[in-house]
Amino acid sequence: MRYQLIGVNHKSAPLEVRERLAIPESRLPDTCRDLTNYPGIEEGMVISTCNRVEVITHTTNGHADLRGFLHQHFHIDPDDLDPHLYEFREKDAVRHLFRVAASLDSMVVGEAQILGQVKEAYATARAVGAVRGQLDQLFSRAFAVAKRVRSETSVGSSSVSIASVAVELAKKIFGSLHGKNVFIVGAGKMSELAARHLMAHGCASIFVANRTYERAIGLAQKFDGQAIKFEDLYNTCDRADIVITSTGAPHAIFRREHGEQFLARRKNRPMFFIDIAVPRDVSPEMGKLDGIFTYDIDDLQQAVTSHVADRRKEAERAEAIITSEVEKFEARVQTLDVVPTIVSLQDHLETIRQAEIDRVRGRMGQLSPEQEIAIEALTRGIINKVMHTPITTLKSAAKESEATTVVDVVKRLFNLQVKPRDVSAEPAAKKDEVGTRP
Amino acid sequence: MSLLWLRFALGCYFIGLVYAFVALRRTSDLFSRIAFHAASMGMVFHFVSLTELFLSGQVVWASVHNGESLLAFLSMAFFMVIYAIYKTTSPGVVVFPVVFFLTFVAAVDEQPVLLTAFVSNKGWLIAHIILIFTGYAALVLSFGASLLYLVQERRLKSKNPTSLISFLPALEVIDQIGYRSLLLGFPFMTLGLLTGSVVALTTYGRVDFLDPKILLSVLMWAVYMVMVFTRWNSGWRGRRAAFLATFAFVAALAAWAANYFSAIHRFAAS
Numbered sequence: 133m134r135y136q137l138i139g140v141n142h143k144s145a146p147l148e149v150r151e152r153l154a155i156p157e158s159r160l161p162d163t164c165r166d167l168t169n170y171p172g173i174e175e176g177m178v179i180s181t182c183n184r185v186e187v188i189t190h191t192t193n194g195h196a197d198l199r200g201f202l203h204q205h206f207h208i209d210p211d212d213l214d215p216h217l218y219e220f221r222e223k224d225a226v227r228h229l230f231r232v233a234a235s236l237d238s239m240v241v242g243e244a245q246i247l248g249q250v251k252e253a254y255a256t257a258r259a260v261g262a263v264r265g266q267l268d269q270l271f272s273r274a275f276a277v278a279k280r281v282r283s284e285t286s287v288g289s290s291s292v293s294i295a296s297v298a299v300e301l302a303k304k305i306f307g308s309l310h311g312k313n314v315f316i317v318g319a320g321k322m323s324e325l326a327a328r329h330l331m332a333h334g335c336a337s338i339f340v341a342n343r344t345y346e347r348a349i350g351l352a353q354k355f356d357g358q359a360i361k362f363e364d365l366y367n368t369c370d371r372a373d374i375v376i377t378s379t380g381a382p383h384a385i386f387r388r389e390h391g392e393q394f395l396a397r398r399k400n401r402p403m404f405f406i407d408i409a410v411p412r413d414v415s416p417e418m419g420k421l422d423g424i425f426t427y428d429i430d431d432l433q434q435a436v437t438s439h440v441a442d443r444r445k446e447a448e449r450a451e452a453i454i455t456s457e458v459e460k461f462e463a464r465v466q467t468l469d470v471v472p473t474i475v476s477l478q479d480h481l482e483t484i485r486q487a488e489i490d491r492v493r494g495r496m497g498q499l500s501p502e503q504e505i506a507i508e509a510l511t512r513g514i515i516n517k518v519m520h521t522p523i524t525t526l527k528s529a530a531k532e533s534e535a536t537t538v539v540d541v542v543k544r545l546f547n548l549q550v551k552p553r554d555v556s557a558e559p560a561a562k563k564d565e566v567g568t569r570p
Numbered sequence: 571m572s573l574l575w576l577r578f579a580l581g582c583y584f585i586g587l588v589y590a591f592v593a594l595r596r597t598s599d600l601f602s603r604i605a606f607h608a609a610s611m612g613m614v615f616h617f618v619s620l621t622e623l624f625l626s627g628q629v630v631w632a633s634v635h636n637g638e639s640l641l642a643f644l645s646m647a648f649f650m651v652i653y654a655i656y657k658t659t660s661p662g663v664v665v666f667p668v669v670f671f672l673t674f675v676a677a678v679d680e681q682p683v684l685l686t687a688f689v690s691n692k693g694w695l696i697a698h699i700i701l702i703f704t705g706y707a708a709l710v711l712s713f714g715a716s717l718l719y720l721v722q723e724r725r726l727k728s729k730n731p732t733s734l735i736s737f738l739p740a741l742e743v744i745d746q747i748g749y750r751s752l753l754l755g756f757p758f759m760t761l762g763l764l765t766g767s768v769v770a771l772t773t774y775g776r777v778d779f780l781d782p783k784i785l786l787s788v789l790m791w792a793v794y795m796v797m798v799f800t801r802w803n804s805g806w807r808g809r810r811a812a813f814l815a816t817f818a819f820v821a822a823l824a825a826w827a828a829n830y831f832s833a834i835h836r837f838a839a840s
Contacts, residue, residue: 304726307740399805402741422723422808432727 133465135270137225138198138217139179142239145216153185153206153213160253164262165207172196175267177257179232181249183239188229190266194221206240226270233274234281234450235288241447242288248280269465277457284453287446294322295329297435298406298427302330302374305404305425310334315372317341317365318379319351324410326376331355339372341365343379364408370394376406377413384415395551406432466530473539474523476548481515572626575619576639576677582612583642583673586666595661602659609646609662616643616673635676637699642672644707652711652747658739658784661747664714694769702762708755709815709822715748716807717814743759745807748815756798763791782826790821 140150155163155178165185167176173196176189187198199217203210220228231237235246254271257263263271282288299309306312312335316323319342327338338357339535340488341364342348348359360368365385370393379385386405405426407414412428419426489511493499499507522542530539542548589605619644623636649665652658722738738744766787770777778784797814800806806814 301726303740304722305741307743400807401805419727422810425726427729434729 133222133226133462134174134191135164135188135225135266136191136194136196136198136219136221137186137188138202138219139184140213140216140218141237144218149213149216150183150185151315152208153180153202154182155180155185157256160256161260163205164257167201168262170196170201173201175262175264177253177263177267179250179253181246184232184237186232188225188267188270190270190340199394223458223462226461227331227454229270229274230277230454230457231451233278234454235278236281236447236450236454241443242372244282244288247275264398270461270479273457273461277454280457281450283454283496285446285449287443287450294408294429294432294436296377297432298326298331299329301406301425301427301435302404303333305402306373308334312373313337313339315339315341315369315375316351316405317369317375317377317413318343318409319347320378320408323376323378323406324351324354326406326408327355330374330376335374339368341368366390366393367389367426370397370403372403373401374404374406376408378408379413380409381413382411384411384413384418385416386414387419388415388417391421391424393424408432413534422561467527469524470530470539473548475540476525477519477542477546478530480546484509485511485515572619572623573677573716575615575622576673579612579615579619580670580673580677582608582615583666583670586612586662587670589659590663590666593660605662605666606653606659609666613643613646614625616646625806630805637703638672639676640699641703641706642669642676643704645669645672645710648707648711648751652751656739656743656747658743660718660738660744661711664717665711668710668714694765694772698762698765698769701758701765703757705759705762705794706822708751708758709818712748712751712755713815713819714743715751716812719744719748719808720812739791747800748807748811752794752798752801756794759791759794763787783825786821786825786828790818790825793818793821 142150160178160180163178164176167173167178167189170176172191172193173189174192176187179186179188187201189196189198198219199210199214202208202213202217220433228237233247233250235242235244238246243307250271254263258268302309302312309330312330313328314327314335314337316327316338319340331338338352338355339360340348340352340355341355341360341362341473342351343362345359345361347360352359369390373387375388391403395401400423402423402425405414405419405424407426407428410429414426414428416426418424489507526538526542576825585608586605589601592601593605620639645665646669649661649669650663718738719741722741723743725738726741739747767777770784779788793814797806797811797818800814801811
């Protein structure tokens with residue numbers, strides 16, 4: 133495993149440093165090409181997102197000068213960059229990549245975007261030929277691990293911002309948000325953010341009411357919505373399924389009697405009030421009505437906190453999955469490392485066998501088919517017996533740290549010329565799986 | 571042989587029953603998938619059992635056990651239709667126990683309990699049974715949905731953060747399931763009662779409205795109608811709808827139980 137990874141992320145480097153390393157999408161192919169042309173690098177690719185820039189490579193000897201590549205490529209003074217860099221090799225590099233793909237290294241743990249970004253970076257590098265056999269199998273595994281983490285833990289299932297919790301709650305009430313109307317009462321930053329989230333999930337239209345009518349018009353225009361005069365609030369509010377309220381009123385502006393009116397006019401279709409005002413705009417009494425669901429800022433915050441805690445717990449389970457997957461991957465790669473030597477040993481001995489049979493055939497005269505079969509069986513039997521011990525030794529050495537030494541010894545003993553292994557051809561099914569992934 | 575298939579079906583439905591109890595406590599995608607496949611398998615066995623019964627020529631539609639088996643099958647069919655539309659197994663929480671119970675009763679007792687009266691018009695009788703049972707099946711589902719609606723409403727009102735990861739579908743989806751089942755079941759129930767009246771008229775020459783079976787059936791139909799009307803007219807849902815649905819369900823059970831007291835719709839061991 134001669135994997136090597138270097139990079140910066142939101143934890144290791146401030147935004148100013150990350151900005152200097154960020155690579156626009158259009159320049160990624162060139163960067164990948166430059167990377168593979170750099171001394172000591174066989175394959176390489178770059179992941180560049182707003183929170184991280186990472187260079188992942190498969191090197192010729194496990195010790196490529198990736199720092200040098202970064203300094204040269206980005207024209208950055210080592211003193212400015214090096215303190216923020218992290219670098220991983222072999223098993224640690226594999227582990228880091230698995231964690232990144234599974235979104236365990238993200239700023240918001242469990243967010244789904246990163247996997248898509250890694251897949252895009254992989255596709256770009258593959259298209260320019262910077263990713264071939266070795267990185268191919270590493271990334272195929274990383275995507276499978278990310279999928280496993282997502283399906284076996286709920287690390288990506290719950291929201292961690294008030295606006296997204298509000299959207300999730302709305303979905304628990306209404307199912308799809310398509311065609312639902314939103315009413316913003318009191319034009320504030322937070323309600324605007326919540327409304328933006330709701331609109332992004334398919335809500336149809338927005339009404340805005342504010343004490344200052346001009347501000348209502350301003351906000352309504354942003355969403356292509358409709359401004360409502362504050363005095364018309366109670367007559368129009370029932371047109372909305374979701375009400376986000378954040379006025380500075382000293383008392384509740386929505387009381388039980390209003391809720392009853394709304395429900396009567398809506399034929400009891402449910403309404404969801406997101407009350408982010410302090411003091412609250414919706415009286416607790418109104419929230420008790422069947423069909424009215426009220427969440428105030430504390431309720432939403434509580435949901436957020438609980439989700440963050442849940443994610444942390446789930447992240448621990450996800451880490452355990454990553455650890456076991458890294459072990460499995462390492463074992464697999466190491467076994468694959470000895471495969472070319474085994475194949476070449478088999479070829480070598482088979483050539484000798486054939487040559488020896490041909491050499492003595494003339495001396496043996498005409499052979500009956502039975503005799504041919506007997507000679508074939510005899511010579512094959514000898515070869516198999518001779519090969520048995522070296523092959524089992526190679527296979528068991530593959531799992532130990534001494535694998536390289538044993539491979540070298542076998543090569544020297546038998547004078548083997550090992551052809552480089554074309555991994556991309558090996559796990560054909562796996563490659564297809566990755567290729568078809570959206 | 572038909573009974574054997576039914577017992578296989580019962581085994582599959584048992585997994586559904588276990589799911590129903592587990593799903594109330596915690597969410598498990600895997601278990602819900604297992605339960606769904608088991609229930610589908612159960613339906614296949616059940617279908618084979620009913621078909622075999624029908625093809626054997628010994629079908630006794632007016633036998634209590636065959637009726638129970640048919641009702642269980644129709645309830646499962648409704649459940650599957652809902653699954654096809656909404657991709658949720660949660661109505662199973664109510665449907666599976668009912669189906670299991672009905673299949674259990676139908677599968678354990680070999681003594682056919684038959685309608686005592688001699689019915690001359692077999693066609694009307696079969697129509698009556700199928701229509702009324704479809705209506706019952708829809709009622710079971712609508713009852714289930716209204717209970718789930720209550721559970722989901724409570725969860726959302728409790729503001730407990732775990733409500734967000736509850737196994738139940740969205741409140742409006744549950745509501746739609748209940749309402750659509752109600753709307754679909756109503757014409758079947760109405761036509762079922764009408765065909766029943768025709769059967770009674772041809773057999774006895776009159777319909778005795780004071781007979782407990784008929785009285786309770788009409789009561790159940792009336793509650794059913796009130797449910798459809800209040801929902802359509804004022805959008806009743808939640809507690810009030812659940813109350814009505816429970817009442818209709820109890821009336822349906824009572825109407826079924828009335829088979830043992832009715833003079834004209836009585837079953838007895840053969």
